[in-house]
Amino acid sequence: MNPFELDAVKNCPKExxxxxxxxxxxxxxxxxxxxxxxxxxxxxxxxxxGILEELGAVVIWMGSIDHLALDEGGxxxxxxxxxxxxxxxxTFIEMVTSEKYLAANEHRANGTEKHVIFASSTVIQNPFxx
Numbered sequence: 001m002n003p004f005e006l007d008a009v010k011n012c013p014k015e016x017x018x019x020x021x022x023x024x025x026x027x028x029x030x031x032x033x034x035x036x037x038x039x040x041x042x043x044x045x046x047x048x049x050g051i052l053e054e055l056g057a058v059v060i061w062m063g064s065i066d067h068l069a070l071d072e073g074g075x076x077x078x079x080x081x082x083x084x085x086x087x088x089x090x091t092f093i094e095m096v097t098s099e100k101y102l103a104a105n106e107h108r109a110n111g112t113e114k115h116v117i118f119a120s121s122t123v124i125q126n127p128f129x130x
Contacts, residue, residue: 003105004096004117009089014121018089019060021118022082031110038079040111047104051095057086089119 027037034040052058062082086092095101108115 003109006093006097009093009119012089012119014089016088017122018086018092019120019122020084020086020092021120022080022084023078023114023116024080024082025077025113025115026079027111027113032106034110037111037113040107042111044104044107044111047107048095048101051098051101051104052084055086055091055095057084057091057095059083060085092119 024041026041029035030037030040032040049059060083062080064080065078068076086095096105
């Protein structure tokens with residue numbers, strides 16, 4: 001069973017690139033007993049980075065959550081934010097349904113207590129500051 005909302009991604013009428021905003025909360029210990037949750041997620045990432053490259057997708061930015069700056073009642077218990085660029089929604093679907101990805105996804109599941117991904121469309125795009 002694939003944990004992704006593939007119908008929602010497939011049925012989105014928007015064409016062109018998509019940016020996936022990931023929020024991650026690591027487990028203290030990996031479910032497989034092989035290190036921390038972060039360690040398990042890094043094992044996942046080492047496989048997925050190659051898949052991303054093959055598909056023309058790229059991790060734009062990943063950063064740790066240092067502290068809360070605004071709380072208006074949402075879920076604020078996250079460790080990492082990650083922004084990933086995909087050339088299209090079909091590219092994302094191709095990745096998450098591939099056998100290679102699904103094998104690596106076990107490490108993601110073992111390492112994360114919770115993980116949400118928002119598919120987003122560009123509204124404003126500015127270059128990163130130097």
